[in-house]
Amino acid sequence: MKALALKLAHAYAMMMISFVWLASLFLMPFQIGRLLRKVSLPRLSDHPWRTTITVIGVITGVSAVVAVLLVNRSIIHSAQATADDVAGRADLQIVASAGAFDEGAVELARNEPGVLAATPILQQTVRLREPSIDTQRVLLLGLDLASNDDTYFRTHVGKEYDTINADPITFLDSASNIVVTRKLAESLGRKLHDKISLQTPSGPREFEIWGLLEDSALANAFGGGIAVMHHQSMQAAFGRGLEIDRVDVALAESADADAVAAKLRSKLGNLHVEVPEQKRGRLARMLIGLETALTSGAAIAVLIAVFLIYNTMLISIVQRKAELGILRSLGTTKRQVVALLTLEGGLLGVVGSFIGAGIGVLTAMIMLTLVTHTVGQVYMNVPSPEVHVDPLLLGACFLFGCVTSVLGSLIAALGTTRISPLESLRSANVMETEQRTGVTAYDLAGVLMLALIPFVIDLPPVWGLPLAAIGACTFLLLGTSALVPRVIQGANLLGRLVLKHFFGVEARMANENMTRDLMRTSVTTGALMLGVGMACAFSMFINSFVNSAMSWIENALPGDVIVASALSGIANMAPLSPEVGAEIAKLGIEGVEDVQTIRVADFMYGSTDVKVSAVEVVPWGRHSRAKMLEGTQEEAIAAMATGKAVSISENFLHRFDKHVGDPLTLTTKDGPKEFQIAGVYVDYTSDLGVIWMDRSTWVDNWDDQTVNQYKLHLDPRLDAGKVRDTIANALGDKYDLVVVTGREYVANMRKEIDRVFAIMRALQAVALLIAVLGVVNALSANVLDRTREIGVLRAVGMLRKQVRKLIVIEASLMGIVGALLGVAQGLVLGRMMLTHVTTRLVGWTIPLLPDWGTTAQMMLSVMVASALAGFYPARSAAQLKVPDAIGYR
């Protein structure tokens, strides 16, 4: 096994050496090229392990950055591409403020001067009722396939699409004919004229495949999970009456888009006419929370990667002090040595960054599966997006790896050449204690950045983003990082007082060694601090959010039995037909006190996406408590029951600065209507903001009878499990229902919320892992640096186990200082994230609740992991051949 690993490392090193050799050929006319060939190449090939490990350090850093950034981009790209692909070439889009609208709008648009084409669209996600893939959803589009207008917007391409062209009448004549993408048909093992089963409001229904879409933007949208029907067939099969969801409008070349849009607005009254850019902007706003989370993850990955690459380069140079001493004593100038090391580091960085970018793409593919589920639950359905390999992004990451390697090598090389050639030769592996007295630039920068936080954090948002608060968080991270050397010196002084009583001379020496190369120890401890700090802040954030959300679910959304189309993600659930409620009533279950309906719908307030939550407020008030921020629950319910008032969620208040008593103008099916705001309450349904109203208000003004969830309140003596089974057995299959007890619902919500934060937890783990790798790196460098010193200690009687203990204590001390600093930093960061970033980003004020359990667990794990990280360097140190180490051979 070891031989195989050695062979692999050798082969790998040979590959890199070939690259360096090629570079040296190009540089041969210059002295640096000759040095590269005569000095660097032999060394690289003599130490394949070391060469490989150096490059692996760069690969790890670059691949982490690439993976996180690619996942981020792919999600956003996939969401936007789906919107664009489905929208096609529309110049304008007509939508309602909520739900669907009458198809008469199409004719009105077509008749408007300047309009070249207008076509209706129905669009909804439906569940496949196939036994093999029961939970997969497809995006079903209802397009006007009878007229040529739709082909202007979308390309319907497919060899087997000709069947429809050959016999359009038969295709259009049935409400059971469908077109699917070739990708979808193949994944289901279906061919032309086979049947697929889809869930409709009246139960599962079979559709015949009449065409296979391929090689078009439409076929690629929604990850290829697309099905198309003639819009009238879809209206019939899915109980949509004469409704449509959107009208795509194309304008004549000479037409003025703004003028036509204005005319259409005046004609269509209560409908919105928007240009696709507006839609894209709204989409971006929807994804801002996710993007911020992923970007902050990427920022951690970048920061830690910088630490790792610097550390890696530092070690590779430290190992060569003696060799550098010889070079210097033979007349190589400082500048030449620095240039050589920087060039060598840069070349290895190029190889590492190149491979790292490739591995990053592979890692992104794995990560994307996890992230997609979260996005689907929380934001929008984006099934299986593929990794969007953006060449610019990959190029930037490649460059990042190269530049960091060059800078890392440069700083390390400058540090090494500070020592005189004589010193390098005499004590090739001995470091002198670095004395750091007086105020340094780091101290000043650190204190300045921390002092600026209170002044920056409360500055108003820019472009709706809490940039100042994010800047303050960055100041905290950088400021504390700059002060790490001082803290280590403080810890060293404290250690002198405490450690002399414990763990023997090894602890004392380990404590003193912490300040020997202060910069290197600080970099490692700083990386640990950042890893722990981020993890601690995120766990505090998650804990606070989960507790607030769960308390909200239990108090505001209680129910003994819940009936819905899906178990989670109420905002994205397919709505149920109102006849489900009637069917439940028909079951005549005794002891059912109330059956409540909940409708959560997308809504456009002005030109902004928000959500509406409609419930029967009076019965709701009998069972539930909302956390009111303005007004009382009783007053709000009384006002909402009149149909003239609504309440708004806390984040709606923050987004639009509306308060109790303010009028709120909403676009109803009959045009704009003014409602009074009766209360402001806490609601975690959506980060876009929620308008809460009585169900009758919603049905009367927006003509939407559908329901997302039924909640049954039972006589306490009744067994909720039995009621659940009764409903599930009677109606579950027909209406594709999910029926659960209240307790099961809450447990599932908890699981779902945890899953949402899985990405953050995964990023935390990666950050910590890289930071711990940094400890291995730094200690390996320390051991190499102190080979002679360890040899002397062994010579004067230090046992191998004492050497191991010394190094492990040193690692533990770094872990302890890093973890304690990290926790302190994390608690402040978590507080800033909750009180300033989150509140400004999504408008929720979440009460602080530090997760002490996880924090303690994390602190302990990092300390243990750091101690464990010391084992390998400790083993190397203990196995040093003493005569070799002190030059007796």
Next chain:
Amino acid sequence: MIELRAVTKTYGHDANKVHALRDVSFKIGGGEYVSIMGPSGSGKSTLLAMLSALDTPSSGQVLLDGADIGKLDDDALTLFRRRKIGLIFQFFNLMPALDALDNVLLPVMLERKVSAQDKARGKMLLEEVGLADRVSHRIHQLSGGQMQRVAIARALMLAPPIVLADEPTGSLDSTTGSAVLGLLRSLCDKHGATVVMVTHDAHAAETGDRIISLKDGALVDDSRTRRHSERAPAKGAAE
């Protein structure tokens, strides 16, 4: 005290085989002060590694204070070194993380918890090497001569029967070097230690009682010094 019986040490294999020591035998009695001389590559460092129990012979026996070091495992060798041998290096090799007194006390720290008596002995040794006022100084605050004095005090801390010095004046100017040699000699005499000193410097070698010369790994000369001849009648007269 020290006995080498037909000691051979080789490194490498086949064509790359190097004979660092070839069939070297000699005895050093208790309290003797012996200098080892020889040109570069003569095997001085290898011999010193054997004498300090840092390395074991390829063949033959090295007996130190009655113990055959070839038969000891790594831990036993380490403990033997700690308790029986005091080492003095050319480049001092003090621990920069510790102050002067702690450097002297290092062998004790490795052995057990430092007691008040240990501290007193450490201070006494520092006083004997003339560094009573440098007890709490860090290593980088000392001159080369002072560092070597600390190293001598460290070597004597556990009162080892054998003291090995590797070019102890190699990093010092001649005046400081002479002072250090005088100190080493007088202290070892006082503490009754057997001293083996490796040196290139003929003048330094003359401070010992006997000079063992090596060449190409073999012992080529083993003779008494003039100093020994001068000391012997004086010693006899005293008796």
